[in-house]
Amino acid sequence: MTDAPVSRIRNFCIIAHIDHGKSTLADRLLQETGTVAARDMQAQFLDNMELERERGITIKLQAARMEYTAADGDNYILNLIDTPGHVDFSYEVSRSLQACEGALLVVDASQGVEAQTLANVYLALENDLEIIPVLNKIDLPGADPERIGREIEEIIGLDISNAIHCSAKTGMGVPQILQSIVDRVPAPADRVEEPLRALIFDSYYDPYRGVIVYFRVISGRLAKKDKVLLMASKKTYELDEVGIMAPDQRQVQELHAGEVGYFSASIKAVADARVGDTITLAANPASEPLPGYTEAKPMVFCGLFPTDADQYPDLREALDKLKLSDAALKFEPETSSAMGFGFRCGFLGLLHMEIVQERLEREYDLDLIVTAPSVIYQVNMIDGSIMMVDNPATLPEPQARASIAEPYVKLEIYAPNSYNGALMELCQERRGAFIDMKYITTDRVALHYEMPLAEVVTDFFDQMKSRTKGYASMEYSLIGYRENFLVRLDVLINGEKADPLTTIIHRDKAYNVGKALVEKLKELIPRQQFKIPLQASIGSRIVASESISAIRKDVLAKCYGGDISRKKKLLQKQAKGKKRMKAMGKVDVPQEAFMAVLKLNQ
């Protein structure tokens, strides 16, 4: 059934907190509708990136088209649009919600509502989606669907009288979910006769066909060989292929309003077909693009340097290749006297940064030194100009600047109330300003803070998890720039300034951080054959100093007796340990030292 009437199409997504069972349920829906035969089922169809599967998180969103015969005997087309489950990708989430008329809100009936769920529910409500509550994992002995249902009612204000109880694991409740998608999710508006407007909600790079664009047609139609205009990038392309995801890509002649599909058009990089852009016909363009397009902006920056200077050209090539498939990744060459040639890279958030770093090391076999993440500071100069600084080492000297402003976020944390004290202490340490606290049930609270982004990106999430035994969840969004008394803290190793260890921090913290930092570096930097002084300074003032005493590190010392193979092993081990070190002047500095500043707050 390729040419479905608009009235028999349903477009929906699944909103869920990480691990509440979104992928498992999606697989069940594909199976139940016969879209994928049980024997072809790889574990979790929708998450198909290797890295993604290993980490058990959804990074890229995709879509699947299912055919379903409803209780009325008619055939319906159900398009499931997947959403990524992490704050770093919230813009993508908002675009995929815009492509749907309804959402399944999946909540683990043994856990309850979490921050991420809530943020996405509000987004869905803003987009006027019909929300169907699904209480999952009711097969678990700890499941308490009545209590969790009440929670959803109280916190979100959703009517849960017709919530569906389900187990994505056993398949219970899955047929009811399919029927209620048909019954409750509205059909798309019938705007087939209007000019073409289609929303890009995802894209990926295919080395043979160029960029594959996933889109939802809002109005009009589009067919193979059409010449399309992408309204934000202002580029035109002729479509080589138009098709549906069933769930493998299958070519069709034409797609019309209400439908979800893909096209290829020999587009060279995903940055040329960005998520949120509007597709229209070049010959008969729509008068206005669809609302809500913004370009994803990097928020977190770090330096990437090859441990071996010879790998610099390889690193450039790898970044160029990754960029083809990652529109949000930004990079530019950076040189530092201490580190040699490398790149300053910008990411959506810390998870995005880790993913890129891991892909570079795994897929391109590079050995990298990654410097501590930084945010973008807005520096108001004495001469009235404004300078944006993403690299602490390039912060102008104090006499040239009038003030520094840093990005702030609104932070929401959900946790059992027994952790209130621990969480408030953590937020206090991180310069958070308390806004309010609400009881969402008798034993769960929502804490609301405003906090500098720099404090959130430095290990906040891990700290929050460890201080609440994993029970807290969080969500943040940028609220703008605020001036603070910030200073640049430099580190000198062996008398030389180590640029990659430079940080920008609040003056009140500078002394303690400087002291803790040199102490930590003393632990992390291996002793060498000469004494190494370590200092932390603000401008010309030294705020802390330590030194590493000299030693000749002889790995063979432990190994008397003449077993040559044992000796070889130890030497090999030492050589391997050395790999992730960077020589700064005469001193070898290991990777951990660059991240030391992240771990100081513990």
Ligand SMILES: Nc1nc2c(ncn2[C@@H]2O[C@H](COP(=O)(O)OP(=O)(O)OP(=O)(O)O)[C@@H](O)[C@H]2O)c(=O)[nH]1
């Ligand atoms: N007992 C039980 N386990 C379930 C059920 N649904 C999912 N699980 C398990 O819960 C875990 C998380 O499920 P996923 O489907 O990967 O969760 P997800 O929400 O897709 O997680 P992300 O992809 O990280 O967003 C897996 O170990 C599943 O096997 C269920 O109904 N009952």
